[in-house]
Amino acid sequence: QVKVRGFRIEPAEVEHALREQPDVDDAAVTVDGAGTPEARLVAFVVAAPGPVPHGTALRERLTAVLPGHLVPDTVTVLERLPLTPAGKVDRRALSGRAHATESRAADAPAARMTPLEQAVAEVWSQALGIEVTRADDEFLLIGGHSLLALAVTDDLREELGVELSLADFFAAPTVAAQAALVERVLMAAHEDLHPETPEHSDVH
Numbered sequence: 001q002v003k004v005r006g007f008r009i010e011p012a013e014v015e016h017a018l019r020e021q022p023d024v025d026d027a028a029v030t031v032d033g034a035g036t037p038e039a040r041l042v043a044f045v046v047a048a049p050g051p052v053p054h055g056t057a058l059r060e061r062l063t064a065v066l067p068g069h070l071v072p073d074t075v076t077v078l079e080r081l082p083l084t085p086a087g088k089v090d091r092r093a094l095s096g097r098a099h100a101t102e103s104r105a106a107d108a109p110a111a112r113m114t115p116l117e118q119a120v121a122e123v124w125s126q127a128l129g130i131e132v133t134r135a136d137d138e139f140l141l142i143g144g145h146s147l148l149a150l151a152v153t154d155d156l157r158e159e160l161g162v163e164l165s166l167a168d169f170f171a172a173p174t175v176a177a178q179a180a181l182v183e184r185v186l187m188a189a190h191e192d193l194h195p196e197t198p199e200h201s202d203v204h
Contacts, residue, residue, distance in 0.1 A: 009041060011028075013070065017066055021061060026046040030094045041071075045078070046079070055130070057126075077147070113175070116183055121137070121175050124139065127151045127152045137175050139173055146166065160186070
């Protein structure tokens with residue numbers, strides 16, 4: 001049992017609810033900042049074969065089956081759960097990862113993002129299950145991996161109409177770099193659709 005915001009919580013109960021989700025293969029729940037007023041319940045899941053679930057979507061689903069205090073503050077999708085030499089889930093490593101992500105989010109105030117950077121950050125946030133607030137956030141350093149990158153490229157295509165390959169995606173590792181790449185792709189597509197014609201052309 002752990003204590004978060006005055007509630008006694010059994011992580012196994014939350015893990016069970018996550019494993020019941022059809023797109024989740026495994027789950028581990030731990031506490032970031034245990035024993036402090038800022039303690040947060042954080043969950044990590046391994047996706048089942050098929051489309052990778054979004055952390056925010058999993059949280060929303062849990063609200064339908066668990067009391068509010070049992071719903072994790074964040075749900076992060078990992079390629080695999082870290083294990084101890086004995087083969088058990090390494091909760092200390094998970095807690096450290098959650099704390100590192102939270103510390104980064106609490107760094108110096110984020111510079112104002114452009115609308116396109118905000119759009120990219122929103123897509124990342126949905127996939128990662130955390131709030132992405134900085135243009136210099138780097139995908140792989142805030143919990144991203146290749147499976148989630150596939151989910152993000154799908155979402156970018158749906159949300160912004162941009163087709164990015166994984167090679168393009170990883171070549172632009174930050175929100176700012178990816179927004180600039182998206183802008184270039186959109187401009188190129190626009191020029192293809194609307195080639196310049198002479199001002200006095202008779203073409204209609």
